[in-house]
Amino acid sequence: MKYLAMVAAVLLVLSYGCASKPVGDASTLSAADEARLAQEEAQRKKDRDARLVEEDLAKSRQEKEKQERQLQEKMKAAKWSDVNFDYDSYAVRSEDVPRLNELGEWLKANKDIRITVEGHCDERGTIEYNLALGQKRAEAVKGHLVKLGIDGKRIRVISYGKEMPLDSGHTEEAWARNRRAHLAVDKKG
């Protein structure tokens, strides 16, 4: 893509150079020729503009990719792994506090980033209570981050109850994995 653009640019410059020669001798030209030349000039201008737009788009695409790369780098530095909970509990466990503190520091350093916290439950229990419980789990994680000084407006919480298990198994391990608050960058904005 980049090469194509370059080749096109070189060709255009060359053709411009060639075409400009007769223009220097404009006094000898008939009115019809002048009109034709003006038309050609207009066409060349149009081509030049098109090339400029093309370059701009490429540039902005590069910029976007760069930003995405930087975000990925930043995200690597943050602690994104799920926060897990005890059965029927929405209290953040003490072992998860240092991790959440680190995430809080990272959010302070990256003020442009918003996050979502999804609350989930294991399959044991009733649909409605689990939907409310998932909300409380997500709110508990949000509450912890807000206490660290993060603006609550940057954190969107949503509960999925037991509707979206991470592990479809029916073992203690699967249930423990499914009782979670899942953290992610809020791409919606």
Next chain:
Amino acid sequence: MTKLRCIVVLLFLIVGVGMAEAKVYLDVYGKAHKKVTIGIPHFKSDKATRARTDMTELLNNDLDMSGFFVVAPSSLFDRELLDEGIEKAETKFPNWRSIGIELVCKARVVETGGEVALEAYLYDTLDGSVLLAKRYRTKPNEWRKIVHRLADDILLAVTGEKGIMDSRIIFVGGTTRNKDVYTASVDGTGVRRITSFRNITVSPSVSPDGKYLAYTSFKEGKPNLFITNLETGADVHVERQDGMKIGTAWMGKSTLAYSHTSGRTSTIYAYDVVKGQKKALLTKEGILTSPSFSPDGTKLAFVSDMYGSPQVFVQDMASGHVKRLTYSGNYNTSPSFSPKGDLIAFVSKIGGAFEICTMNVDGSNQRVLTSGGVNDSPHFSPCGRYIMYSSKRGNRYNLYVMLYNGENKRLLKFTNGNEEQPKFAP
């Protein structure tokens, strides 16, 4: 339901008078009851009708499912009994009684001019009294409907209240992350999907007048609560504020109760669809969910974790007084009032299982009705004698119906997917 052209004709005035005084054969609210043995000889009909419809078999199934009858196997009836006519004068009651049959239901099916007619009698073999004499007519392809009507009428004649076989229900069907609201007849026919969001859609309920459907759906990316006019298909109200809006229960004709959990607190709201007004009924820290009103609207049952674990409470609407109903175990949820107002069904974690239970409205007399597995969403029939619920067997949720005392559990079959959160539809 009203669409169906089903004409019921009372055959004899004398019989009508007799029926009005029909004695109640079973005390349905007794602790246990003895089932009545009923004999149903094959309905009289021509060969073509018999080949196309199996009305006798369907009535057998319906009465078995009702939980109030022992349906005698047809192998018990000898040639002489089977050759009898359907009229009282043609029936030799001592013969039926001698093989242990207490009630006998006889019927004749006639198809004429694009219509099927069922003429049915129910006799008490002890004294030959006529408990029911009715003719039902409908379109030939709706023959199941008139059998269900007959089953419900037999229940009315014998127990004093209609059965549930002619009812429609709603439930949530589908697969993980792809749940929609369905409606169907209790017998498993007429399955229809009434939402098609292909997202997570839960906790549906239909207003008592059948006009509105309320549910919570993630179709807009977060859990919002919708009230849809079923006649026009238009949303009449949507709750979009942050947080979880869940658990829909109707009070009166057009007031919907639901819970909202956001931030530190939860609130149970009542939304009047006609007036477009919202009122907070109760706010507490932590979780409040699954509101359910007593039939007279004076009591509100709900779940709260105000003492650390989910328990069932009831609030007196006039005084605002809140009473805790469950103390046993650390997980009691999903309360649901009986339309009779005498019982509350709920889910209790017992051992590793989640069981359907009932209790009196003051919390006394708690009974465990299921045994093992993950059972959820108990809901009473309009007559208060049956409880429908979902139960997980293996990897699948299915719907079941049982008597209010836990007897006579029957699997209901509708779709090939999961089926959850059933409710009887008006």
